[in-house]
Amino acid sequence: MKIIIAGAGEVGFHLAKLLSYESQEITLIDSNKECLTYAAEHLDIKTMRGDATSLQILKDARVEASKLFIAVTSSETTNITACALAKQLGAARTIARISNTEFIDQQTEVDFTKFGIDELISPESLAAGEIELLLNQYGFNDTYEFDEGALTMLGLRLSRTATFVDKTVKEAAAMYDDLHFVPIAIQRFGTQYTIIPRGDTVFKEGDKVVFITSKGGDQELFELSGRGKSEIKDVMILGGSKIGIKTARDLSEGKFRVKLLESNRACATDLADLLPKVLILCADGRNVEILEEENIADTDAFIAVTGNSETNIMSCLLAKSKGVRKTIALVENMDYYQLSQSIGIDTLINKKLLAANNIFRYIRKGEVIAMTKLANMNAELLEFVVKPSSKICNKQIKDLDFPKSAIIGGIIRNGEGIIPDVTFRIIPEDRVVVCSLPQSLAKVEGYFN
CATH class of the missing domain: 3.40.50.720 (NAD(P)-binding Rossmann-like Domain)
Structure with a gap:
């Protein structure tokens, strides 16, 4: 091409x-x-x-x-x-x-x-959308929605209290009669290797695990991961950038109470007129005293989206030290993007990477309608539309010679997300979500041509 x-x-x-x-x-x-x-x-x-x-x-x-x-x-x-x-x-x-x-x-x-x-x-719209999704799925570090939430990708790092630590994938699945989630990728703690899990794969403490969930799957994962579920309501945003403005507007029109900190007085004045539902503060978000005056300890989420990556990282670390549960930092430097978990920030986002990944799906073979690269993992998540002529059509999953380094994570049929078992039969117009390592992409695409 x-x-x-x-x-x-x-x-x-x-x-x-x-x-x-x-x-x-x-x-x-x-x-x-x-x-x-x-x-x-x-x-x-x-x-x-x-x-x-x-x-x-x-x-x-x-x-x-x-x-x-x-x-x-x-x-x-x-x-x-x-x-x-x-x-x-x-x-x-x-x-x-x-x-x-x-x-x-x-x-x-x-x-x-x-x-x-x-x-x-629009990189700015993609970044703002990513932030809102992360806040709605507040217990997880990575998120991506297919078909307005029919299926959702959720990523988390397993703590010692997670119910399925030291259990196999098959044993974890047996805890629920009607399963609404499936693991599609694992990165072992301290390594850069991505594993496509199978039934005998064992979950380990510190693993970063990416799941595909249908409706209700996020609640099951909360229970199994050993995390308490408490809703995010109070959000503080640092930076009146385009992303900060769109994020503040979108969040304030929903269920969130939003404060926005902007150090430039003229800009802060303009933002007050532009965002009537948002509390605008002319303040330096790197100042500990100011953050404490604004009750940073009572804030559920802190989002730093200034034009300076270092400022965003340091202010998020400061917020984390004051007890903020969820921190998100915008970074421009691609090298920083690999550091989120190791430096203590929940999520780093890069608007340019989001834009490039969004565009990338247009060159994939087959009917690819959505695509994302898993953050800090060597794997891609793609959504294909099944055509009558596709090799995968009218076959049960167990009968497919699917590559070991790829996995079918979910099916969307008539707008409903399904976590399939091996006996599930794929039919025309099904939307199939696949996670694959790079070496298997060509073979995976061949099933949908």
Whole structure:
């Protein structure tokens, strides 16, 4: 597949890196010579220096032959324009990265396909959505929803009190007559190896375990993990960034009481008018005395989304030391992304990684309608639509020669999430959620072609 990426920043580079592993024909366009040089030295891709809105540059990149044109520069206007031009010149599908979250919220009113843009991606909206999901599933460190919660991915680290520590997967499943969850990936404590669990796999203390759950599965996991369940209501947000604003607005319109700390007085004044349901404080969130004055100890969740990764990390650690149960930090540096559990913060999120992973699903073979890479784990979670011609169609799971390094975690049928057993028969239009290690992806995709 020929893919053109406009923008060699962190999103574009990370996306090109993911795609280069797939042996795709990739062309990366950017006007920044240093970014292109770095990409060319580290990736097996073609680079072109120039303006992505230049008709000649697009023609030289053979945009008419491209199956996918992705514009992820830092300029929203450039991305929209580049996609519109690419579509006119013959690109089969276009994706534009935007920063104005209104475009995402009001897509029903404005048809962007008429402009030549097939898909809009907003890193800010994705990050805000991720934060809200993490707060709603407050006992877990990683979350991802399929079909508005028909199935949900939940990740947690097993404590000593977890009921199923030192038990096999089969023994843990036997604790419930009607099972609503299944483990799909395990990372042993202190290692970087990802295991696709089987019935005889033993859960160990300190394991990071990722589950797929249907309705009610989160409650079962709470009980088995030995965690007390107490609802998050009071949330403190540090930073009046675009993500901070969208997160505060979305949370305040729901069940949460929200405070937002912004150190810039003029910005704080504007936010007070913009967010009437949110308590805006002009304060430095790194100041211990200020946090204590604002009753940080009574806060259920602390979310740091300033433009500085180090500030976000340190303020979350400070909040954690004052007894805040849930801490979430936005980080720009990809190296920090691997550190969340080791440094004591519940969850680190990277908006550029969220955007790249969201875009990545468009190059998968088969009818992939959702995809995410498991945080800090070498595995992917994909949702396929079963076609009548698919090899997996009309077969029981036990009769499939499915790779050992992949697992079917759940099925969505007529909008209902199902945790299947080995006798479950897959039919056309089923949506199948699969977790796979990289070496098995090609074989897994072959079942759904």
